[in-house]
Amino acid sequence: MAKMSKWFSLVMAGTLALSLTACGGSKSSDGSASSNAGSGGEKTETVKEKNVTITFQNIYPDPTDPKNKLMNKLVKQYETEHPNIKIELDSLNTDQQKLKLKTQAASKEVPDITVVNPAAQMQPFVEAKLLAPLDDMLDQNGLRGTFQDGLLDWYSFDGHTYAVPDGNNIGVVYYNKELFEKGGVNVPTTFEDMLDVVKTLKQKGIQPMAIGEKDTWTGSFLFMNMLLRTNNGPGFLKDVLDKKKTFEDPAFKEAVDAFQNLIQAGAFQEGVTSFDYNAGENLFKTGKAAMYFMGTWATGGIETSSVNGKVGVFKFPTINGKGNPDEFMLAPGSAFAISADSKHLDETKAFLNWFMVNFPKEAFEAKGAVGIGQKVDGDFKAAGYSDMAMEVLNLFKGVKGGDLAFDNTMNPGTAQAHLTSIQNLFVQKKDSAEVAKEHQAAFEANNK
Structure with a gap:
């Protein structure tokens, strides 16, 4: 710690x-x-x-x-x-x-x-x-x-x-203000609001979110932010490593359910597992998607893209009233x-x-x-950095804690099983208890 x-x-x-x-x-x-x-x-x-x-x-x-x-x-x-x-x-x-x-x-x-x-x-x-x-x-x-x-x-x-x-970054949600206005939606403050935003944008022919899940870490990075919420704070993986919890804990299954709800609501583009990181990000950078969850390293590329000046950022919201939005995915x-x-x-x-x-x-x-x-x-502002960049810098000031990515915490064998399991959820919905058992079995097999 x-x-x-x-x-x-x-x-x-x-x-x-x-x-x-x-x-x-x-x-x-x-x-x-x-x-x-x-x-x-x-x-x-x-x-x-x-x-x-x-x-x-x-x-x-x-x-x-x-x-x-x-x-x-x-x-x-x-x-x-x-x-x-x-x-x-x-x-x-x-x-x-x-x-x-x-x-x-x-x-x-x-x-x-x-x-x-x-x-x-x-x-x-x-x-x-x-x-x-x-x-x-x-x-x-x-x-x-x-x-x-x-x-x-x-x-x-x-x-x-x-x-x-x-x-040295944190995970945030970038959003296209122009597409939000076109869709008649506001920045969500709860995950339930976020699902409504996704559904409304989808109904109006606007792609809600972009992701590059061919690179499996991208889906995991988002999922882990959701687990950070359902666990009501950081430290879930540490508790698993310390044998205080297992992957069959209710917080993990709740995160799987929330993650699948986002997928099933139509949040992501068709063929998501064939888009690598750059291709997924480019959907957002070319104005073809309304939201993009990613580490703040994406800021510079967005600033030099066609959507510069149209983008804002927001913290990933609470899920079922759980979690602190000022706790982020931490990405040294x-x-x-x-x-x-x-x-x-x-x-x-x-x-x-x-x-x-x-x-x-x-x-x-x-x-x-x-x-x-x-x-x-x-002086970032004097140097011509965008309002979006200044928003990101302000978010850094309010960080209260968070978690590292799954594969920065668990050993390679457990991490690979996790990445594959999460990627599969984009292709087919699964019972969260089964996903939890997959994770626990992989953890036990790789930590003998």
């Missing part, structure tokens, strides 16, 4: 903090950022002389995403300043990347830079000694101090940090890790250090700084 308490303070810091004084990095004699971060004293000129290709696996495949643009900008800048270095991008959506990394890890061929998720999701890679400790890299050019207080704890094991996160973000077996470990650490030191400033200028995991120094 110490980590969770730290999250509450750091999520507050993430809305206002900031010091980008470190963002220029330490300077070498030619004016570029030092190239020997984490090199253990290797001379900069030695690094410069070697022709090196660094494989940079990432989850920024969408060219309309501000993070994709700033990644490419920073990569090109680094290659210009370091002509001996070639950064080879491997851009994948989230589920593709997870699957690819699993395959690469099995053959011990993890790319120079890869993407991991916090806590339980990355722990197997750490235990298999596939990831390099990044403590030395974090101590170069003030990088450690750019992160929100406590955030790096989610990526640390046995006193060492193994990844650096790009985000995906993070960059370095292969312990990288053939270019020093050069890779030098690049990632430079990339992350410069990331906050570039994200702010690209209007992609809402929800990043580092401190940002700047």
